Amino acid sequence: MPELPEVETVRRGLQPAMEGAKIMKADVRRKDLRFPFQKDFVARLEGQTVKGLGRRAKYLMADLGSGDVLLMHLGMSGSFRVLNDDEKTPGKFHFSRSEDRAHDHVVFQMSSGAAIVFNDPRRFGSLLYASGDGLAHPRLAKLGPEPLAPGFDADYLFRITRRRRVAIKQLLMNSRLVVGVGNIYASEALFRARIRPRRAARSLSRADAARLVRGVRAVLTQAIRSGGTTLRDYLGTDGAPGYFRQRLYVYERRGKPCRRCGTPVRSFTQGQRSTYYCPSCQK
DNA sequence: ACGCCCTCCTGTTGGC
DNA sequence: TGCCAACAGGAGGGCG
Numbered sequence: 374m375p376e377l378p379e380v381e382t383v384r385r386g387l388q389p390a391m392e393g394a395k396i397m398k399a400d401v402r403r404k405d406l407r408f409p410f411q412k413d414f415v416a417r418l419e420g421q422t423v424k425g426l427g428r429r430a431k432y433l434m435a436d437l438g439s440g441d442v443l444l445m446h447l448g449m450s451g452s453f454r455v456l457n458d459d460e461k462t463p464g465k466f467h468f469s470r471s472e473d474r475a476h477d478h479v480v481f482q483m484s485s486g487a488a489i490v491f492n493d494p495r496r497f498g499s500l501l502y503a504s505g506d507g508l509a510h511p512r513l514a515k516l517g518p519e520p521l522a523p524g525f526d527a528d529y530l531f532r533i534t535r536r537r538r539v540a541i542k543q544l545l546m547n548s549r550l551v552v553g554v555g556n557i558y559a560s561e562a563l564f565r566a567r568i569r570p571r572r573a574a575r576s577l578s579r580a581d582a583a584r585l586v587r588g589v590r591a592v593l594t595q596a597i598r599s600g601g602t603t604l605r606d607y608l609g610t611d612g613a614p615g616y617f618r619q620r621l622y623v624y625e626r627r628g629k630p631c632r633r634c635g636t637p638v639r640s641f642t643q644g645q646r647s648t649y650y651c652p653s654c655q656k
Numbered sequence: 657a658c659g660c661c662c663t664c665c666t667g668t669t670g671g672c
Numbered sequence: 673t674g675c676c677a678a679c680a681g682g683a684g685g686g687c688g
Contacts, residue, residue, distance in 0.1 A: 375681060407664075407683090431682075449682055450666080476666085495665045497682060512684090539659060548683075555681055604681065605668080644660080647679085 375447045377520065377553030378596035379607055379615060380431045383453055386610030387489065390455045391423045391435060395484035403478050407448055407499040417502050418443065418481075430516050430552035434507055442507035448497025455610045456488040494606075517550045520589050525551055527583035534574040534582060541577060542570035543644050545589070554589060557602055557624045560649045562588040564622045569655045570648045595620065623649035 375383070399418045401410055411417075422438040435443040445453075479491040479500060491500065503510040518524040533550050534541070544550060545559040554562065563570050565588035568581055577585070596602060601615030604625065608614055618625075622632050626649060627640040636653035 379681075446682085448665095449680070473667095493665095494667065495680090495682095497665070537658080543659090546682090557681060602681080607681070645662085645679095646681095 375431065375451070375601070375607060376555035376558050376596075377431065377593055378558070378599075378617065379601035380433065380447060380553075381428060381597050382601045382609055382615060383447070384426055384428045384433055386455060387433070387453055388426045390457075390483060390485060390487040390489060390610075391426050393423070393485075394487070395420065395422045396481050397484055398480075398482040400480040400482070401478070402480075403496075406478060406493060406496045407446070408501070410500070411502055414500070414502055417441070429508070429513055430519070430548060431555075432513065436506075441502065441504050444499070444501040444503050444507055444510065444512070445491075446499045446501075446512075448493060448495060448499065450495040450606055451491065451493035451498030452606065452608055453610050454490045454492065454608075454612060456490060458486045515549055516552050517548060518552070520551050520553050520593060525586060525589070527579065527586050530586050531577070531579050531582040534577050537574040539574050540570060540643060541568060541572045541574045541585070542648055544574045545585075546646075551589070553593065556646045557604075557621070558589070558592050558596065560624050561592045561622060564588075564649075564651060564655060565592060567655050570643060570650050623651060625649070 396418050399415045401415055404410060424436040424438060427434045427436065431446060433445040437443060476492050476494045477490050478493055481489040483489060507513060518529065534544065537544060542559045542563060545554045545562065546556065560570065562585065566581065566584040568585060596617040599615055599617035599620060600609055600613065601607060602617040602621065603614035604618060623638050626638040628637050630636065631638055631651040631654060634651065634653050636651055638649055639652050640647055640649045
């Protein structure tokens with residue numbers, strides 16, 4: 374489900390309910406998600422105050438009073454819902470599109486009175502307790518630069534694309550090289566940069582690399598502003614969808630006219646994922 | 657080091 | 673109408 378803009382939107386939604394509040398109770402209803410819950414996961418969390426809520430790549434990071442961190446990843450279908458006091462009555466609210474409570478796997482009761490519910494039908498998400506600032510955790514240690522940070526610039530992208538035969542779209546989705554760009558925004562960024570997704574990475578000129586950096590940054594920034602993209606499941610912490618879908622240029626628009634030139638959008642499968650592009654605008 | 661392929665899991669959809 | 677294969681926003685891991 375969620376790429377950087379959706380995760381960032383979730384972070385902003387969770388922040389008021391978590392920051393400065395204590396985790397009174399952590400109700401873990403399964404033994405595992407993507408990974409088994411650590412043995413002492415609940416014991417280490419309960420009673421801790423959340424000092425701040427940050428993000429690295431697609432991980433949410435709750436900084437805890439102990440100096441450690443709670444890492445939260447949404448996988449493909451994970452979502453958080455914040456329930457305030459007046460919304461806690463069962464049946465009075467809806468969480469997911471299907472209103473199916475069966476996949477509410479973890480509930481945090483916060484001292485603020487809010488309940489924070491993690492729901493994840495496919496269970497590719499994960500919640501991990503990590504020591505220190507968490508950046509040395511194996512899952513984070515090898516991540517590439519943040520696409521919206523200064524380190525992701527034309528020089529960097531040009532450099533890492535040299536000698537790589539891999540298709541540029543797949544390179545964009547390689548989190549060791551740049552984080553946060555998933556299947557939707559890779560297609561959208563390439564459209565903005567006017568580069569075909571199948572191009573070998575090493576075929577990009579310096580000018581291509583510069584346009585692609587701008588394309589990635591622009592699409593992510595604009596999507597954050599719209600609260601992310603809701604295709605199917607994704608909902609924010611308040612249950613509202615993201616509105617960037619109506620601003621997509623190519624994703625899920627196969628056969629529809631390109632919003633720039635009118636040529637029908639094409640799609641094909643690349644690395645077992647759908648890719649979309651305009652055969653006229655992108656070279 | 658790199659590139660390709662498969663896997664985890666459930667729910668929904670589209671084609672016959 | 674019903675069945676079932678294909679597919680869905682991530683990413684770890686194995687293999688050549």
